[in-house]
Amino acid sequence: MAAKKDLRIYPAVFFHDDDAICVEFPDLPGCVTFGETMEEALESAKEALEGFLYGMEQDDDPIPPPTPFDKIAVEKGGVLMAIAVRMDIVREEEAHRSITKSVTIPAYLNKLGIENNLNFSSILQEGLKERLGV
Numbered sequence: 001m002a003a004k005k006d007l008r009i010y011p012a013v014f015f016h017d018d019d020a021i022c023v024e025f026p027d028l029p030g031c032v033t034f035g036e037t038m039e040e041a042l043e044s045a046k047e048a049l050e051g052f053l054y055g056m057e058q059d060d061d062p063i064p065p066p067t068p069f070d071k072i073a074v075e076k077g078g079v080l081m082a083i084a085v086r087m088d089i090v091r092e093e094e095a096h097r098s099i100t101k102s103v104t105i106p107a108y109l110n111k112l113g114i115e116n117n118l119n120f121s122s123i124l125q126e127g128l129k130e131r132l133g134v
Contacts, residue, residue, distance in 0.1 A: 006088040008053060010066045012045050014038070015078040025083075026072055027064050028052055045083045050090045057087070 013024050017034075021041040025031040025048075033048035035041030056063050074080050103124065113120060 006086060007084065008049070008063075008066075008087055009082050009084045010049060011069055011072055012049075012081050012083045013072070013074055013078045014041055014045075014081060015075070023048070025049065025052075027067050042081075042083075045081075046085060049083050050085045050087070053085065053087060054090050054094060057091075 010025055010027055013026060015022055015024075020034040020036055021038060022034045023032065023041055023045040025045075028049075031048055031052040033041070033044040035044045053063060055061075069080060069082070072080060101124075103120075113123075
C-alpha cells in the first residue's frame with residue numbers, strides 16, 4: 001500500500017454570488033463551499049478540502065494531483081487562492097473523534113447507575129478497552 005501524502009495544497013476559486021463568497025476546487029468536482037465573509041469562506045474551504053480528501057482516502061478513490069496555478073482560468077471577479085491541509089492531522093483527529101453510540105441495558109442497571117452517579121460512557125470505554133486489550 002502506498003504511503004498517504006500528508007501535506008496537500010489545492011487551488012481554489014473564490015467568487016461572489018449574491019450575499020456569499022463561494023468556493024470551488026477545479027480539481028475536485030463536488031468539493032464546494034461558501035462563507036458570508038472572506039474569513040469564513042477561507043475556513044470553510046479548508047474544512048471542505050479536508051473532508052473531501054479524507055472521504056476519498058477512505059473510499060480508496062484516486063486523488064487527482066493539483067493543477068498548476070498558471071493553468072487555471074479564472075472568470076472575471078474570481079480570485080484564485082491556495083488552500084493547504086495537513087491530512088496526517090485530519091486522520092489523527094478522525095481516529096480519535098468521539099461518536100454517539102446507543103446501547104441497551106436493563107432498566108434496573110440504568111437506575112442503579114444513575115443513583116450512584118456513574119459515567120456510563122466511561123465505563124463502556126473501560127470495558128471495551130479491557131476486552132479488546134487496548
